[in-house]
Amino acid sequence: METVALALQDDHTNDLVFRAAAGRNSEIITGKRIPDGTGLTGRVIREGQGIVVPSVRQEPAYSEADKLGGIEMRAIAIAPIQSQGKVIVVLEAINPISGTFDPDALVVMTGLGSLAGTTIQNAELFEQLQRAHQHYRELFEDSIDTILITDWNGKVLEANRQAATLSGHAVGKLHSMHIGELHDVNWSKTGLNFDVLKHSDGCSYEASLRRADGGTTPIEVYARRAEFDDTDSIQWILRDITARKELDELRDDMTSMIFHDIRSPLGNIVSSLEMMSGLMPVDETLNSMLNIARNSTARIQRLVNSLLDINRLEAGQQILD
Template sequence: MAAESGWKIIRSTVQHSILLYPSLNKDLMTTENTSLQKILIINAEIQSNRLLDQIIQSMGFTVLVSESIENAQQYFTLNIPSMVIINENIATQNNFNWIKSIRQKYPLLPIILYTINEKHQTLKQALRLGINDYLSTPLTREDIQNSIQANLSHSQTLRNYVLLESRRATQQLQARVNDLETLTDLARMVTSSLDVDVVLRMIVEAAVELTGAEEGSLLLIDENTGELYMRASRNFNEDFVSTFRLPVNDSLIGSVVQHGKVVIFDDNTPQKIKTSYLVHSLVYIPLKLKEQIIGVLGVDNRNKRMVFSQRDIGLLTTMAEYAVIAIENSRIFSEMVVERTKLETIINQIEDGVLVLDNNFRILVINEIAKTVLRVSGEHLIGSPIQMYPIDSELLEIIKKFETYLGKSAEINSDDERVFSAHLSKITNIGYAITLHDITSLKKMDRIKSDFVSTVSHDLRSPLTAILGYVDLVERAGPVQDLQKSFLDRIQFSVHNITNLVDDLLNLGRIEAGFDTRKEHLDLSIFTHQAIDELNPKILQSNIRLKINVPDSIGLIYASPIQMRQLLNNLLTNAIKYSKPDTTISVNLQEKESQLILQIEDQGFGIPAVDLPYIFDKFYRSGNVIGTEIPGSGLGLAIVKSIVESHQGRIWVDSTVGQGSTFTVVFPVSE
């Protein structure tokens, strides 16, 4: 090593050196390894330096000399000596502060003070700073050698102690880390595995491994007999495990169940747990679920005389909690599977199709009938988006605009020519439900009824016309009495009503049969204004105000002009008929999102909620108008609905009894 400014190396016969301190990761060294150690002398007196150098080199050490604290500080930035010998003349107050900092940074570094006068105050201050020893004049070889050897030996002893304690602490820390890793693995298994037997077996094996026990077991209470049986074990004979039964009363393990407290046993004399089951030491931890003891986790030693520690008890307590969680998770999952199986059985046994979707329209529940009707198949239906399957286009449109159709029904035709009524409803916090009810027989009966009504209507039209003709002839044949005139008026009124009914039936029959299908692109606003103008006299006669919000022009629809006139006439007539005097009828027409929305609102009787689902059925009249003098056949709204459906539109009504009704019709704007 080259000499540095202000300090120098006085070489010994050994030219190599290593750093003994502060590293504690080297193999333990003894003071016999003197050739590997350096001693730093901080002293400006040449004569004493020569003496110290001669004696220290004779001991086999490398000597480093610095004539000032500043140069010594520079050396400390490059290397750390094995010992420092400092002259009191250099150890001034400021330099004492440097010694203090060195002592704080290198607490095991031996520092010897070289003093001439042995001043009491100086020695006292030096000792308080942590000076290990001092040398005073006259210097003798024996004093120097004894001081150096004693302090190096003491320093090495301290290093060895620190190293051993560090290793011990590291081992303890590593053991704790291993414990935590094992517990983490168990926790991960508890939360991820539904096989409770595998989880419990792993818990018992971990309990044996971490505590160093010879055996481990997890016992549960048999709900039928009340006895304890082994659900999982480690290092027990299989026959012993399969036949193990232990009453809760009058047994050591049973006391854990009865009192819910940890039991620890350690004795040179083996304790009998059961016949052929003797142990020297054991720990039993209760498995507690909601203040109820459901079993016991235990480890024991049959041969070893090993006492279980508080660490063991802590680990076992944590693993017992994991076992309880695993058992409870398994129970909940089993119950869930049973309940789901029941639900699936019930849903598959009912005659209606059932489809439940989440808020993202993914399938949650679907039964076999719904699969058939909707043409949905595959192994992984649950969780799949309903849109990915080739379901009925009308139903798909309904699903896309679910909120518009909530609480309403739509008809779906299946591949086997059956007709289903699809009813849509909202399920809070889950999604949507669609029920599919087979109405094929009802539709067939409805067709038969329609055919019959159509036939009868045609057959009635001719005699009704004849009756009206003869009534007119009677009046022309000669004077009639007032009573006779009254009878004739009644006949004429009744025949007109029947004729109107027959006309409605024939119109409905034509619409349902697909007649009057001549369609064209038309402006519904023009037709709306025309219908209002035609009915204006009746509106004035009924003392009703009219509020019109209809633009002069609007998007075109592709529709039958005849049927649009009939639709508007029926809706407006219905509003006029059921409105009270001095009230308002509002007519609104607007275009929104490629759709025409027509709304006719009255302030009439309103429709009871119980009648709303049937208000568009043939011959149906609301219960709160039956018996009144308001005439009606119950066919006007049925005709409106048929017209709307034949134009791919939608119609619904919102009503409050005593406040009125609002009929809403939606048609797609033609492209």
């Protein structure tokens, strides 16, 4: 055989692209494209059956698309390589040295094609798996959240760049640490020995991350069961909530300040009402209006005091009678 060539279908255009060739003019063939559905190869793909053309000059279906850049073709055999019922590759044998193809040439090519089809399909699946792993790895490393992967004993197996940034520990150092060294695990949420995580969709809670410099950072923890590099593991997402905590503290301070500021003018109003009560002449209508004002201010005072008590409770302070 003067030349043998292998073409794969492009997933996007369905064109045939020659990926490998051996023999005469092989360097010209590699990279050539045959548009989808054209020429003899198009017929082979449509019908899923190989063909042998002893003389291309006498074959009406032979077209410019089959010439592969001006290669002189006298005879050609084309065999489809199938996987899962779909033609994925075409194998071409061009110009037998003896001048004619053996009667069993197509059978041999089809047999070789069947073996090659399985190998190629497995190679494509492996490549897809590698791409998926790479994509996951990039997402893992580029996440703005701290992500840690631990085994079921809590030992850190993997840590992304943000984990090193937030904790102050080098990635290598993190790999030698236990998750409990970085924060106090809420065992009531995760279960002892992480038993809850084994049978649930995960859990979340707030904690403090212990940094390398001795300080702490408030974090929100989300833990769940995950598979990482084919290993049953626990994924920990630690989100820095410093800004949220500061905002909550500012809100509480402002709320407390507003309530305290309301109490002072309310006290003045109550005092003024009492003074007016002593100066006003005895009049049923005036006394009724004065009582309404007293009751309303008393209700406002009770409401403000209740809100202040709630604010103290949220801050962890005791309420004094």
